[in-house]
Amino acid sequence: MSTTAMGGPIHSAPAKDMAVARALGRRRRVKDNLVRWFCIGATVVGLFFLASIMTTLLWRGLAAMDLTIFTTEFRPTRYGDDNMPKGGLIHAILGSLVQVAIGTGIGTPIGLLVGTYLAEYARNSPMGNAVRFVSDILLSAPSILIGLFIYQLVVLPMGGFSGLAGALALAIIVIPVVVRTTEDMLQLIPNTLREAVIGLGAPKWKMITLVCYKAAMSGIVTGILLAVARIAGETAPLLLTSFGNNVTSFDLSKAMASLPIAIYQQANSGFPDLIEIAWAGALLITVGVLAINIVARVLLRAKI
Amino acid sequence: MPPSCLSIFGTKALQQTVAAPSAPRPSQGGRIKASSLGDRVFEWLCRGAGILVLLTLGAIIVTLFIGALPAFERYGAAFIWSTEWNPVEDHREAYGGAVAIFGTVVSAILAIIFAVPVAFGIAFYLTELAPAWLKRPVGTAIELLAAVPSIIYGMWGLFVVVPFVQMNIQLTFGDALAALPLIGFIFETTNFAGTSLFTAALVLAIMILPFIAATMRDVFDQVPPVYKESAYGVGATRWEVVSGVVIPYTRISVVGGIMLGLGRALGETMAVTFVIGNANRLPGSIFDASTTIASVVAMEFPESLAGSLKQSALFALGFLLFVISFVVLATSRWLLRSRLK
Numbered sequence: 001m002s003t004t005a006m007g008g009p010i011h012s013a014p015a016k017d018m019a020v021a022r023a024l025g026r027r028r029r030v031k032d033n034l035v036r037w038f039c040i041g042a043t044v045v046g047l048f049f050l051a052s053i054m055t056t057l058l059w060r061g062l063a064a065m066d067l068t069i070f071t072t073e074f075r076p077t078r079y080g081d082d083n084m085p086k087g088g089l090i091h092a093i094l095g096s097l098v099q100v101a102i103g104t105g106i107g108t109p110i111g112l113l114v115g116t117y118l119a120e121y122a123r124n125s126p127m128g129n130a131v132r133f134v135s136d137i138l139l140s141a142p143s144i145l146i147g148l149f150i151y152q153l154v155v156l157p158m159g160g161f162s163g164l165a166g167a168l169a170l171a172i173i174v175i176p177v178v179v180r181t182t183e184d185m186l187q188l189i190p191n192t193l194r195e196a197v198i199g200l201g202a203p204k205w206k207m208i209t210l211v212c213y214k215a216a217m218s219g220i221v222t223g224i225l226l227a228v229a230r231i232a233g234e235t236a237p238l239l240l241t242s243f244g245n246n247v248t249s250f251d252l253s254k255a256m257a258s259l260p261i262a263i264y265q266q267a268n269s270g271f272p273d274l275i276e277i278a279w280a281g282a283l284l285i286t287v288g289v290l291a292i293n294i295v296a297r298v299l300l301r302a303k304i
Numbered sequence: 305m306p307p308s309c310l311s312i313f314g315t316k317a318l319q320q321t322v323a324a325p326s327a328p329r330p331s332q333g334g335r336i337k338a339s340s341l342g343d344r345v346f347e348w349l350c351r352g353a354g355i356l357v358l359l360t361l362g363a364i365i366v367t368l369f370i371g372a373l374p375a376f377e378r379y380g381a382a383f384i385w386s387t388e389w390n391p392v393e394d395h396r397e398a399y400g401g402a403v404a405i406f407g408t409v410v411s412a413i414l415a416i417i418f419a420v421p422v423a424f425g426i427a428f429y430l431t432e433l434a435p436a437w438l439k440r441p442v443g444t445a446i447e448l449l450a451a452v453p454s455i456i457y458g459m460w461g462l463f464v465v466v467p468f469v470q471m472n473i474q475l476t477f478g479d480a481l482a483a484l485p486l487i488g489f490i491f492e493t494t495n496f497a498g499t500s501l502f503t504a505a506l507v508l509a510i511m512i513l514p515f516i517a518a519t520m521r522d523v524f525d526q527v528p529p530v531y532k533e534s535a536y537g538v539g540a541t542r543w544e545v546v547s548g549v550v551i552p553y554t555r556i557s558v559v560g561g562i563m564l565g566l567g568r569a570l571g572e573t574m575a576v577t578f579v580i581g582n583a584n585r586l587p588g589s590i591f592d593a594s595t596t597i598a599s600v601v602a603m604e605f606p607e608s609l610a611g612s613l614k615q616s617a618l619f620a621l622g623f624l625l626f627v628i629s630f631v632v633l634a635t636s637r638w639l640l641r642s643r644l645k
Contacts, residue, residue, distance in 0.1 A: 032544070050449045114356075138361060240606065263455055264458075293451045
């Protein structure tokens, strides 16, 4: 519009141009306001979903939460007969703790070493880029495929579903999470620190284990916590590896219960009393996972 | 000459003296050897762990393919477009992947269509509009949404979103949508259970929303302030700054973030299994029940017999899912490479 006014005859009416300019300014402001309200709306929608999930969980979960959840194993539905014993989730809680602990125990050292390799040795070499790429793919790869992989690799040769297979599947999910944070944290360490240690005559491995790890400790712990939070809620790979169990079992060569699988099975059972127990389990997992996430964030923020 | 150059020359000179063939000093030789042994062991531990990661991905591809081999040998490439899925073990037994592949791709793309505008709004709000004291709590809340386990989304979807879609979307707008000219047929259905392709896409959209929003926020934050300030300086509105400066500057990374969300949506299992209805037939409408590769595997794999043709067909589906998500994730990573550096 301004171009036609500029290129046009000099005696174009200035009053008309002012009107055009005002209309244009109004249009721009209206558009800007519309977009602003759309963005505020989008943020409210996002927060609304989180609030909806949390209130549903608290409302349905707290209603079902009592001591029997922590003291009793699975019991069949008592639908229509209130005299039957009420079931709980202790078998699933213990099973989850065992598998998550072993999965983290196996995955963390490997992830830590890979992260160290990427940050301290490989950096931008072709091999380092390949490992970084593959680790990133594993980070986002569908977790059910890791279940299929462990099924073929461990479950079939062992002749059945097992807690060990479940823990191994979780370990594979832990590795890329720890790799990512370890590498990021090691790269934040200034090179002058490394040069100072090497200058004192220390060998490189002592520099990494005694100085770099110590400097990056809070970040590395954050990565491990995030990995634990991630696998605590994993369901799909466990369905094909440790399968679930209705009684408490610590035998790693047999099927083992886990909280997500117990929730999955009881939520889909169709019996109101079992669905209630599933809500209690869902509340437990979510509160645990979110609490770990918040602790990890606070830990990281306190250090940086 | 700056001190850094001096130090470089210094080390070079040192290396030359070390490399030069001089008489070995036995008194120090032992100590250097011991420490270099520790170095070599540690370096090989790290490198070995790196190789292990490479091998893991390779082994996943190989085992999925080995598992899928009987099905691929039996059906060949036709497995991809055959819509049959009949697990009854007699002469009618037949498997094809088209239904699950269709459901996977359509639910993921619908989820992207739902999620991207909202994610963009959140990212724009967090980078340009929000007051400073709100940025951190709102950002953290959105990130926590990403931490909620997928089974919780599934349960919440089944007990909250499914009834909502059933009562407030299908019953209220279903007839009006189905009456639309030309595109009405994609809303026309006889399924009023509420579990449908549409519901699955909705829950998936909510799940991937925080991933896309967080990536977009991070790349928006990378735009040099000078660019934005000069646009503001000539009188641009906030929307003009974002559409004229921020988006052109970040569009490749934004597409990468969307692809990352797409990769997540394609492979999501539990949330989808709860709400999609798990029907092994081609849906005629977005309100029909459907299935995805991941949910077919989750539903049918635990009850399939080891070594059966059915199990092999499920492995074949898993292999195809791996190929699809690998391509999407690799593309995403390639597009986001500038952000990674």
